[in-house]
Amino acid sequence: MDTVALAVTDGMLHFELALAYEVFDAAPAGVAGPWYGVVVCGPGPVRAGRFLLEPDHGFDRLPQADTVIVPALADVDEAPPADLVDAVRAAHEAGARVVSLCTGAFVLAAAGLLDGRRATTHWAHTQALAARYPQVEVDPDVLYVDNGSVLTSAGKAAAMDLCLHLVRLDHGSSIANAVARRLVVPPQRDGGQAQFVTTPVPAPNHHPLAQLFPWVLERLDQPLTVEDLARQVRMSSRNLGRHFKVATGTTPLQWLLTQRIRRAQELLEITDESIDTIAAATGMGTATTLRRHFNRTVGVPPDTYRRTFRSRNRSGLDEGERHHV
Structure with missing residues (x-):
């Protein structure tokens, strides 16, 4: 069973966090083998929007995960928490696939995981990401970017597209479509599509x-x-x-x-x-x-x-x- 760790901290947006949990926590009908095991990792009780969350583990659990997902941060003007940045970097060094949803890309950039790589985030924050981390090739015109072990998405619906993309990579097109049907969302869009019209x-x-x-x-x-x-x-x-x-x-x-x-x-x-x-x-x-x-x-x-x-x-x-x- 592949472990998906959701890395949470104070000030994260609950939409992308809940979205990722819904995609990876419950297997759709038709999965013969093991599904994902989801764990929530954080420094202690954290507030996401108006919700107070009690993580399953601390950040020291992240390097043991197969996939680490960093949901969106509400405030990108402040530097992301150092303990989160260090833990995400350590997880990647340990071999984890690291994924950011929306403004979670600022955490990956702070960890150095996007240096020399193409990446994206919510279109309203792409200029800020590019200005703060000039070594990152920021693409404001795509839904998500797959660099293999490091993946980034734009905001909201694009986060769902990237999560379904991960299921497609791990379990195939038929199962990814089954997840989309269960969640009553359209089948995954390609990452190269425009963020907005x-x-x-x-x-x-x-x-x-x-x-x-x-x-x-x-x-x-x-x-x-x-x-x-x-x-x-x-x-x-x-x-x-x-x-x-x-x-x-x-x-x-x-x-x-x-x-x-x-x-x-x-x-x-x-x-x-x-x-x-x-x-x-x-x-x-x-x-x-x-x-x-x-x-x-x-x-x-x-x-x-x-x-x-x-x-x-x-x-x-x-x-x-x-x-x-």
Whole structure:
């Protein structure tokens, strides 16, 4: 069982703290093996917003954790507590994966873990982070940044995206989607999407692309083009591109490729279908094309991904949940 330690101190925001606890504390249906063990670590009773918390352990427990999560700090004008900074640094040196949510990035930066690395935080504080820690490559335009052993997220909803990203890394796409369904949140967004849009996004039912997204997801096996998508919503290709950039932070083709890859991940995890069949089911055409895009996007070939995640999760699925293309 992997241990997730939530590192808390006075002045932390309760939203990101509660969010991380909800994601990692309870396993969704379908997990065959062990889930995470969550511990809360702090210097003593701490106040998060209007809540008083009693940690399970002191900061000396952090170096024993597999993953350490630092939630958001309410006041970034003050230097983060030295005991928290030292403990987070020690945990990373001991081999822990260290994650910051929102302004928790200031703790990681103070610990030196972001030196020479790309990182992000809530868009309202990116300038302050860059000014205070010039050795950090601050990216204000993304939801989260994954540097392997050090990960940072923007604020609020982006913290959920990063937590789901961690579940996806550890347990696969199907389980991460199950967590999202349990929490009634959308499936994980890509880290490279924009933190915020320049114009307000209308209510989902009234957004010009509201009906397009489910229409596309039901047709991933088809060779869709930008022109096909534009025709479906009665727009020009250029106008469609503008709406996509506002709604998703990316282009129609990149979004479509991401959905194809995610569908391939799920099929690799929960079916016995061949790579050729999965390539056809996801609109990739051939196994060669699927392998090329999958390896570039996910970082491993489809066969390796299947061996890693299907053996971990498949036995936990009910027979009724197992399906074929």
